[in-house]
Amino acid sequence: MLELIAPLVVANNTKIVLLSLDGLGGLPRPETGRSELETARLPNLSRLASTSACGLIRHVAPGITPGSGPGHLGLFGYDPLRYLVGRGVLEALGIEFDLRGGDVAARGNFCTVDGSGFITDRRAGRISTEACIRLAERLRAIRLPGVETFVEPVREHRFVLVLRGADLGGKLSETDPQALGRPPLPVRPLDPASAPTAALVNRFVTDAERLLHDAAPANMILLRGFDQLPELPRFPSVFGLRAAAIAAYPMYRGLARLVGMDVLKTGSSFTDEVATLRRHWDEYDFFFVHYKDTDKAGEDGDFDAKVAALERFDAVLPEIEALRPDVLVVTGDHATPSILAAHGWQPVPVLVHGRYGGADAVDAFTERACTAGSLGTMPAFHLMPLVMANALRLTKFGA
Amino acid sequence: MLELIAPLVVANNTKIVLLSLDGLGGLPRPETGRSELETARLPNLSRLASTSACGLIRHVAPGITPGSGPGHLGLFGYDPLRYLVGRGVLEALGIEFDLRGGDVAARGNFCTVDGSGFITDRRAGRISTEACIRLAERLRAIRLPGVETFVEPVREHRFVLVLRGADLGGKLSETDPQALGRPPLPVRPLDPASAPTAALVNRFVTDAERLLHDAAPANMILLRGFDQLPELPRFPSVFGLRAAAIAAYPMYRGLARLVGMDVLKTGSSFTDEVATLRRHWDEYDFFFVHYKDTDKAGEDGDFDAKVAALERFDAVLPEIEALRPDVLVVTGDHATPSILAAHGWQPVPVLVHGRYGGADAVDAFTERACTAGSLGTMPAFHLMPLVMANALRLTKFGA
Numbered sequence: 001m002l003e004l005i006a007p008l009v010v011a012n013n014t015k016i017v018l019l020s021l022d023g024l025g026g027l028p029r030p031e032t033g034r035s036e037l038e039t040a041r042l043p044n045l046s047r048l049a050s051t052s053a054c055g056l057i058r059h060v061a062p063g064i065t066p067g068s069g070p071g072h073l074g075l076f077g078y079d080p081l082r083y084l085v086g087r088g089v090l091e092a093l094g095i096e097f098d099l100r101g102g103d104v105a106a107r108g109n110f111c112t113v114d115g116s117g118f119i120t121d122r123r124a125g126r127i128s129t130e131a132c133i134r135l136a137e138r139l140r141a142i143r144l145p146g147v148e149t150f151v152e153p154v155r156e157h158r159f160v161l162v163l164r165g166a167d168l169g170g171k172l173s174e175t176d177p178q179a180l181g182r183p184p185l186p187v188r189p190l191d192p193a194s195a196p197t198a199a200l201v202n203r204f205v206t207d208a209e210r211l212l213h214d215a216a217p218a219n220m221i222l223l224r225g226f227d228q229l230p231e232l233p234r235f236p237s238v239f240g241l242r243a244a245a246i247a248a249y250p251m252y253r254g255l256a257r258l259v260g261m262d263v264l265k266t267g268s269s270f271t272d273e274v275a276t277l278r279r280h281w282d283e284y285d286f287f288f289v290h291y292k293d294t295d296k297a298g299e300d301g302d303f304d305a306k307v308a309a310l311e312r313f314d315a316v317l318p319e320i321e322a323l324r325p326d327v328l329v330v331t332g333d334h335a336t337p338s339i340l341a342a343h344g345w346q347p348v349p350v351l352v353h354g355r356y357g358g359a360d361a362v363d364a365f366t367e368r369a370c371t372a373g374s375l376g377t378m379p380a381f382h383l384m385p386l387v388m389a390n391a392l393r394l395t396k397f398g399a
Numbered sequence: 400m401l402e403l404i405a406p407l408v409v410a411n412n413t414k415i416v417l418l419s420l421d422g423l424g425g426l427p428r429p430e431t432g433r434s435e436l437e438t439a440r441l442p443n444l445s446r447l448a449s450t451s452a453c454g455l456i457r458h459v460a461p462g463i464t465p466g467s468g469p470g471h472l473g474l475f476g477y478d479p480l481r482y483l484v485g486r487g488v489l490e491a492l493g494i495e496f497d498l499r500g501g502d503v504a505a506r507g508n509f510c511t512v513d514g515s516g517f518i519t520d521r522r523a524g525r526i527s528t529e530a531c532i533r534l535a536e537r538l539r540a541i542r543l544p545g546v547e548t549f550v551e552p553v554r555e556h557r558f559v560l561v562l563r564g565a566d567l568g569g570k571l572s573e574t575d576p577q578a579l580g581r582p583p584l585p586v587r588p589l590d591p592a593s594a595p596t597a598a599l600v601n602r603f604v605t606d607a608e609r610l611l612h613d614a615a616p617a618n619m620i621l622l623r624g625f626d627q628l629p630e631l632p633r634f635p636s637v638f639g640l641r642a643a644a645i646a647a648y649p650m651y652r653g654l655a656r657l658v659g660m661d662v663l664k665t666g667s668s669f670t671d672e673v674a675t676l677r678r679h680w681d682e683y684d685f686f687f688v689h690y691k692d693t694d695k696a697g698e699d700g701d702f703d704a705k706v707a708a709l710e711r712f713d714a715v716l717p718e719i720e721a722l723r724p725d726v727l728v729v730t731g732d733h734a735t736p737s738i739l740a741a742h743g744w745q746p747v748p749v750l751v752h753g754r755y756g757g758a759d760a761v762d763a764f765t766e767r768a769c770t771a772g773s774l775g776t777m778p779a780f781h782l783m784p785l786v787m788a789n790a791l792r793l794t795k796f797g798a
Contacts, residue, residue: 001460004460004463004480005462005463008463355738356426356736356738356739356743356745358426358427358434358745358766358767359427359432359767360767360770361767361770361771372770372771373770374455374746374766374767374770375461376770376775376776378461382460382461382462383461384462385460385461385462385463386461386462386744387462388462389462389463389464389743389744390462394462394463394464394744395464396463396464396465396466396741396742397459397463397464397465397466397469397479398459398465398466398467398468398469398470398479398483398484398486398489
């Protein structure tokens with residue numbers, strides 16, 4: 001798709017705003033038969049839907065629940081089945097670690113092992129973040145020949161390990177046996193180029209075991225999701241857009257940076273984000289604006305909080321419309337139904353508002369209403385081409 | 400898709416008519432909120448829609464605006480992303496030049512250069528077609544070793560250059576720098592096999608420059624869209640159909656000939672085309688009938704003229720129904736929304752009428768109504784298999 005689009009891109013001065021409500025989609029609450037979107041009072045989204053082309057977005061494939069990486073890559077126009085981002089890389093992006101090409105990143109857990117070295121708790125009793133910071137500091141003493149190592153605490157028992165050096169390989173097996181009563185596994189290289197890196201990581205684990213022997217319950221580590229930064233086509237080059245990301249949460253800033261967007265400094269609330277949008281309006285053609293509250297409420301299984309988060313978003317929406325973007329898109333990176341209290345596989349509502357998008361019979365921005373929209377149920381990576389067309393930034397294909 | 404279909408084809412004596420309304424799809428006019436199809440009085444299309452399976456057709460991919468080539472190849476069952484037709488070839492087809500396998504065709508422009516050879520007008524002030532004919536005649540004096548050259552005027556500043564000979568290669572860069580104040584570029588071969596052809600074309604350009612030196616504003620040429628006839632599976636063989644094309648405009652006759660249809664001699668109006676259809680009814684299994692007026696009005700940005708063109712088509716439709724085709728398809732090769740005054744990327748309504756197609760709730764042939772049709776929004780190249788099935792010309796797949 002990117003190969004098809006890039007040669008068709010033409011210059012224009014139109015402005016595009018892509019609003020991603022994290023975990024937007026939901027499911028009916030059994031008591032009422034109405035989803036979060038169907039329960040919330042959303043006058044602005046309803047009005048916008050009734051003058052937009054609506055539909056549903058599927059980020060990966062039917063039945064597949066997207067993580068935040070694939071969810072956002074899809075929205076940015078990348079087929080998430082083709083462009084894979086490893087868990088270690090995502091974890092590093094999530095703490096805005098300055099990951100560089102060639103670095104190998106892994107997601108780490110502190111864990112508990114017994115006297116025989118068998119795992120008794122894969123999460124070390126979810127130690128406090130403070131303990132995690134202290135123990136990560138201890139692991140920083142480990143020196144490996146020829147590479148720099150970084151140990152970055154994340155939250156509770158989680159940390160990120162990064163190796164930086166020449167000729168590292170990220171195709172490595174995991175040390176986590178995903179079961180109790182067994183010892184951590186040694187790392188094996190999954191391709192020949194990763195063999196020296198595997199030896200380095202095994203040495204790191206041995207040193208860590210020694211340094212942590214008195215730190216129970218966090219007396220050992222597990223490493224998984226080894227990967228290197230993927231080589232992604234750069235979003236601004238592919239689409240010919242000066243592109244900016246506005247996101248209060250580091251993970252989404254990291255994902256935007258991964259595809260080459262400028263990441264704008266902003267505050268911690270959605271109102272801050274909209275102020276940032278307004279302040280930088282003239283400098284960019286494309287804005288990705290991320291709204292986190294919907295996902296947080298959904299993950300907590302808090303239906304009412306998700307309804308409230310949607311209503312808060314709706315109240316701010318007119319401020320974004322007032323900037324008069326040529327194309328305004330409202331959608332999400334995946335569903336987080338409150339009754340599931342987790343990411344879901346359900347397709348997510350989308351609306352594309354612009355002069356040339358056409359409207360359809362949809363007059364509410366809900367899962368059910370959008371099913372009848374003119375956009376149908378489409379793969380997420382088809383969204384950007386559609387948005388580009390609506391912004392009159394694509395020429396025709398073939399004479 | 401073609402590889403899947405061909406072995407399933409079985410004989411039958413059913414008749415298929417595919418009516419392609421060029422630029423059929425539209426968009427709501429802001430004043431009324433209704434598209435051209437929603438504004439026109441179309442009693443026959445509405446009646447037909449209410450007893451047909453309806454849907455929308457996407458010719459290339461979401462957001463991608465099809466040119467006439469990809470638009471029609473899709474309707475004929477060919478994936479336009481797999482079967483590419485170069486601009487030079489299309490231009491030659493558009494004037495019904497007898498392009499043969501191995502010929503290299505390019506689209507030519509007369510242009511203006513200043514005393515230093517720098518381009519000052521890429522279209523030579525859009526010289527008259529008469530001037531174009533006269534200057535093309537002048538270029539016919541150019542002789543190249545070992546190849547025949549054809550210079551065919553098209554319209555205003557446009558002409559077609561064709562080289563015919565053994566072992567020519569069509570992978571050539573363009574001479575048009577797409578900017579003023581720069582000299583035309585030399586042609587470069589884009590693969591080794593095209594190197595001798597590049598040398599011949601450069602020699603042609605040098606000779607043209609000399610022959611045109613006193614012909615300002617048309618004192619130079621630009622060449623682009625070099626290509627050779629693609630090797631397309633032949634439509635009559637793939638689908639086992641005696642297939643005829645009826646089109647008043649040369650471009651569409653050329654596209655039909657490209658896939659191996661018989662092109663029937665017809666007049667310049669749609670009524671002429673329908674008379675041709677009636678006259679040849681017994682000789683063919685499949686008729687592609689092209690209606691141009693909708694596209695012309697849309698390209699002119701003339702909403703009312705497009706409405707009138709749709710109503711004229713609707714009035715003639717019963718004459719086609721009276722022939723009692725087993726499968727009657729009404730659709731288009733792309734949208735040409737009047738408010739866009741150009742080809743658009745929007746999916747295009749389709750109806751498939753036949754004994755076994757099933758109907759759905761759709762009772763109007765409009766963009767919005769067809770969104771809810773039983774065919775959904777489908778790639779254009781899925782249409783022919785569906786039509787073949789409706790004509791009981793495909794056996795089942797697998798035992």
